[in-house]
Amino acid sequence: MSLAGLFNPRWPGVALFDLDGTLVDSAPDLAAAVDQMLAHLGRSPAGIDRVRNWVGNGASVLVRRALAGQVDWEPARPKDEALFKDALAIFYHAYGTLNGQHSVVYAGVEACLTHLKNQGCRLGIVTNKPEQFVAPLLEQMGLDHWFDLTVGGDTLPVKKPDPAPLLHAMETLGGTRGTTVMVGDSAADINAALAAGIPCVAVRYGYNYGPAVDTLGADAVVDSLAELL
Numbered sequence: 255m256s257l258a259g260l261f262n263p264r265w266p267g268v269a270l271f272d273l274d275g276t277l278v279d280s281a282p283d284l285a286a287a288v289d290q291m292l293a294h295l296g297r298s299p300a301g302i303d304r305v306r307n308w309v310g311n312g313a314s315v316l317v318r319r320a321l322a323g324q325v326d327w328e329p330a331r332p333k334d335e336a337l338f339k340d341a342l343a344i345f346y347h348a349y350g351t352l353n354g355q356h357s358v359v360y361a362g363v364e365a366c367l368t369h370l371k372n373q374g375c376r377l378g379i380v381t382n383k384p385e386q387f388v389a390p391l392l393e394q395m396g397l398d399h400w401f402d403l404t405v406g407g408d409t410l411p412v413k414k415p416d417p418a419p420l421l422h423a424m425e426t427l428g429g430t431r432g433t434t435v436m437v438g439d440s441a442a443d444i445n446a447a448l449a450a451g452i453p454c455v456a457v458r459y460g461y462n463y464g465p466a467v468d469t470l471g472a473d474a475v476v477d478s479l480a481e482l483l
């Protein structure tokens with residue numbers, strides 16, 4: 255499907271957006287919180303370049319990756335599980351105070367949201383970020399007024415790449431598979447959209463790790479959301 259076709263469904267349509275790595279470059283604050291957590295545990299910092307590759311599957315996975323020092327972590331033993339719980343609590347506390355401080359909205363985002371809103375489109379956020387951090391970040395970035403619905407990583411019992419959060423948002427906003435588009439930066443977003451049967455636009459500038467985002471089956475891949483205008 256062409257880009258123009260994807261973004262000219264029978265309006266008013268529904269556009270669902272991933273948050274971290276798609277609308278907002280939140281890695282500086284996530285990395286600062288991860289490094290505070292690691293310092294608390296007497297470990298050396300991970301740094302933003304590594305943390306950027308660990309974002310996209312929610313806070314628990316981010317913390318497990320930080321403890322393992324890599325994307326893949328070993329299945330936890332009971333001892334590790336106690337450490338994980340402590341680490342997660344420290345991370346939540348740290349991120350609660352750092353969330354939004356050094357995050358920025360990507361270029362092209364405001365123009366894209368303005369355009370879609372002017373078309374009568376309903377806009378939703380479907381993120382794996384825990385719900386408690388979503389509204390404060392949107393507010394601080396001045397993005398909160400755009401969205402009719404936000405679904406966080408712990409809003410439902412499952413998160414992306416499960417299709418349920420996308421389908422929940424689509425149905426709540428009155429969309430159908432023919433009038434809904436998902437926009438994201440990672441394999442979790444694309445796989446959720448594929449499983450939901452919703453067309454998907456991927457951005458190249460986000461936090462996807464592993465195979466290049468162009469190879470993951472998105473209907474279109476862009477360098478800026480301004481390309482969608």
Ligand SMILES: O=C(O)COP(=O)(O)O
Nearest residue numbers: 273274310311312381382
């Ligand atoms: O919290 C995360 O891991 C990423 O959230 P996202 O789904 O908005 O990319």
Ligand SMILES: [Mg+2]
Nearest residue numbers: 272274275439
């Ligand atoms: Mg993302």
